Amino acid sequence: MGAGSSILDRLDETIVLSPEERILLESVRGLASDCIAPAAERYDRTGEFPSENVAAINALGLNAMFVPEVFGGTPLSYTCYLAAVRLISAACAATGIIWATNFHAMKPLVDFGTQEQKVRLLPRIAAGGLAALAITEPQAGSDATAMTTRFTPDGDHVVVNGGKVFITNGDVADLLLVFGKWTGIDDPRAAITALIVEKGTPGFDILRTEEKLGIRASSTAALAFADCRVPRANLLGAPGAGLKLLLASLNTSRPSVAAHALGIARAAFEDAVTYVNERKQGGRRVIENQGIQFLLADMATDLALAEAWLWHVGRLVDAGASDFAVEASMLKLRASDVAMRIATDAVQLHGGYGYCRDFRVERLFRDAKITQIWEGTNQIHRQFIGRSFLER
Numbered sequence: 001m002g003a004g005s006s007i008l009d010r011l012d013e014t015i016v017l018s019p020e021e022r023i024l025l026e027s028v029r030g031l032a033s034d035c036i037a038p039a040a041e042r043y044d045r046t047g048e049f050p051s052e053n054v055a056a057i058n059a060l061g062l063n064a065m066f067v068p069e070v071f072g073g074t075p076l077s078y079t080c081y082l083a084a085v086r087l088i089s090a091a092c093a094a095t096g097i098i099w100a101t102n103f104h105a106m107k108p109l110v111d112f113g114t115q116e117q118k119v120r121l122l123p124r125i126a127a128g129g130l131a132a133l134a135i136t137e138p139q140a141g142s143d144a145t146a147m148t149t150r151f152t153p154d155g156d157h158v159v160v161n162g163g164k165v166f167i168t169n170g171d172v173a174d175l176l177l178v179f180g181k182w183t184g185i186d187d188p189r190a191a192i193t194a195l196i197v198e199k200g201t202p203g204f205d206i207l208r209t210e211e212k213l214g215i216r217a218s219s220t221a222a223l224a225f226a227d228c229r230v231p232r233a234n235l236l237g238a239p240g241a242g243l244k245l246l247l248a249s250l251n252t253s254r255p256s257v258a259a260h261a262l263g264i265a266r267a268a269f270e271d272a273v274t275y276v277n278e279r280k281q282g283g284r285r286v287i288e289n290q291g292i293q294f295l296l297a298d299m300a301t302d303l304a305l306a307e308a309w310l311w312h313v314g315r316l317v318d319a320g321a322s323d324f325a326v327e328a329s330m331l332k333l334r335a336s337d338v339a340m341r342i343a344t345d346a347v348q349l350h351g352g353y354g355y356c357r358d359f360r361v362e363r364l365f366r367d368a369k370i371t372q373i374w375e376g377t378n379q380i381h382r383q384f385i386g387r388s389f390l391e392r
């Protein structure tokens with residue numbers, strides 16, 4: 001075993017976690033290796049929703065870690081949550097994002113919901129319910145403020161009309177946090193409002209689920225709302241308060257999608273190291289060529305630095321920081337670029353075998369691509385980070 005192989009493990013040992021969190025993460029590690037990883041190839045091939053994985057995650061009670069105790073949860077640190085996302089995603093990126101989406105969608109309810117809403121809705125999530133976060137529309141992707149879904153007040157109800165696309169868990173979620181515009185507020189940004197729609201509400205339909213390049217077992221749904229009447233009690237925040245909520249929710253979901261990307265990157269890196277140590281060509285192991293060592297050096301260095309920044313952002317959030325949007329954006333940008341590059345290089349290091357399904361790197365390569373696209377494309381993140389240095 002080379003000295004370099006312990007670098008990433010040593011970095012993991014520096015993650016700030018309580019003894020209870022370490023024990024829980026050991027259980028997550030066991031679940032990932034014994035149950036989730038072995039099924040990943042099958043779920044990728046069939047594109048079937050990994051219900052067994054979701055059930056196993058719920059048997060460990062993992063949703064409870066992001067729900068406050070009074071609402072049925074067992075809260076743990078954000079760092080612990082990120083570490084769990086990374087472990088599950090390394091085993092199966094589709095399952096990792098399904099679970100992480102529960103957090104992305106429900107964190108705004110935890111942070112901005114009324115007591116009544118939390119008492120009514122959060123125990124369902126703590127007990128293992130699925131959630132979805134619905135922002136994107138056909139004409140409103142990078143510019144979410146262009147959304148046209150309408151929320152029209154009608155007595156004790158809000159009437160929803162419009163549609164969403166690309167919604168992770170959209171067809172399976174028990175609760176959907178949906179963003180739309182409040183009828184009667186003209187300013188397009190000030191009109192954005194958040195509403196929780198419950199599964200089975202009349203007027204809410206699933207139009208289709210997408211056939212995808214990667215994360216194939218996670219469902220990505222197009223949703224339609226036609227005169228869908230939702231109790232006004234499900235409004236999250238005041239009419240027009242949605243943009244603030246949306247930005248706050250992205251701040252905590254972006255590190256989480258970075259953890260997902262770094263799970264993929266770590267798996268691809270480990271597979272590549274194993275392979276070039278075993279594969280022989282020209283009478284020696286592939287790793288003995290200096291050109292291959294240079295490639296591994298760059299992969300390892302980029303991965304270690306991105307992981308270190310993941311735990312830095314985790315610490316910021318756990319310390320109660322409120323303004324970490326640029327750090328979160330830098331993390332999402334770099335983690336996803338690193339994941340794509342490491343997965344690409346890992347395929348290269350497997351030669352022709354890396355291009356075939358017999359090896360996991362083929363799947364990791366396809367799974368990595370989405371990480372550069374969602375939660376703000378990397379073009380948008382570069383703009384946001386660069387603009388933060390603009391003196392006004």
Ligand SMILES: Cc1cc2nc3c(=O)[nH]c(=O)nc-3n(C[C@H](O)[C@H](O)[C@H](O)COP(=O)(O)OP(=O)(O)OC[C@H]3O[C@@H](n4cnc5c(N)ncnc54)[C@H](O)[C@@H]3O)c2cc1C
Nearest residue numbers: 133134135136141142166167168220373374375376377379
């Ligand atoms: C598998 C999957 C799961 C998803 N899950 C969810 C989900 O759960 N909830 C949800 O709400 N959304 C989800 N999305 C949507 C995702 O966040 C959007 O696809 C993403 O924000 C980009 O929007 P778009 O696809 O409309 O691309 P566009 O915004 O049309 O972008 C097209 C290209 O133009 C570039 N571009 C756009 N604007 C600019 C600009 N101002 N400057 C420079 N370049 C620009 C982009 O970077 C991109 O390269 C998901 C998408 C996928 C594919």
